[in-house]
Amino acid sequence: MVMQSKVNTISYPQGGGGNWLWHLLWKLENNAAGKNSIPVNFHDHAEYTKSKNFIVTHYPVAEKVYVFLSRNVFDTYLNFWIKARYGDSRWTNFATALDIDQILELTNETLWRFGPDFYERYIKHIDLEYSNIFLNPAHFVDQLFSLLDQLSIEYTPDRKLVLAAIKNYIPTCISPQEHIGNYDSLGWLGWCHALCLQNRIELPASFRNGGIDQIKEFFKTHNDYFVDKTLPYTIIR
DSSP: OOOOOOOEEEEOOTTSSHHHHHHHHHHHHHTOOOOOOOOSOOOOTTTSOOOSSEEEESSOOSSSOEEEEOSOHHHHHHHIIIIIIITSGGGHHHHTSOHHHHHHHHHHHHHHHHSHHHIIIIISSOSEETTHHHHOHHHHHHHHHHHHHHTTOOOOOOHHHHHHHHHHHGGGSOOGGGTTTOTTOHHHHHHHHHHHHHTTOOOOTTTTTSOHHHHHHHHHTTHHHHHHHHGGGSOOO
C-alpha cells in the first residue's frame, strides 16, 4: 500500500499573494529558479508551477490551516481590486461595469475585510506575516523556513532564491500611496464609502444616483478623516 503524502493548507484572502507564495514553495522544493518575470498576477498554474505539498486557497476545508496575511488590509484590498478584478480574465463583468457599481462592489469587499468573519478566518491567527515581504524580507524568510521545517517539508533553504522572489513580487503590488486621498481612484472611493457606512457618516440622499463627481466632492470634505482611518491598515514603504 502506497502512503499518500500529507497536503498542507495555507489560507489567504484575494490580493494576498497566495499564488506567488504557492509558486515560491514549488521553487524551494525543487531547488528551481522558476520564472522571474513581473506579471500582473501569478494565477496561471501552467506558467507558475505550484507546490504539490500545499493547497493555497481562499476557501480552506482542512482542519488545520496556516494563514498568510497581515493586518494591513488596505494593501491587499488594492491588490484584490487591480490584480484579481481587473487582472484576471474570469472577472470581465467587473471591469466593464458602471463606475458606481464597481464602487459598491468594492465597498462590500472593504466591509467584509473589516468584519468579524474576516477576523476569525484570517486576522486572529497569522502564521506567515505578509507585511514582512516589504518591511523585513529576512524575517519573512526565517518565518517561511520555520513553517516548512515544522511541517517536515523537504526543500532547499536557499535564502537568495526567496529574496529574489520577493524582489520580483514587490513591483507587481499596487502602491497604497498612489491611492490614498486620490479621488480619481475607484478603489479609494469604494474604501471611503465603506468607512462612511462603518462609522455612520451620513451620506447625501442622492449618493446612488448623484453621479461620480458628487461622490468625489462629498468624500473630499472628509479627506483628513479617511486618511487617518486608513493609515493603520497600510504598509508604509
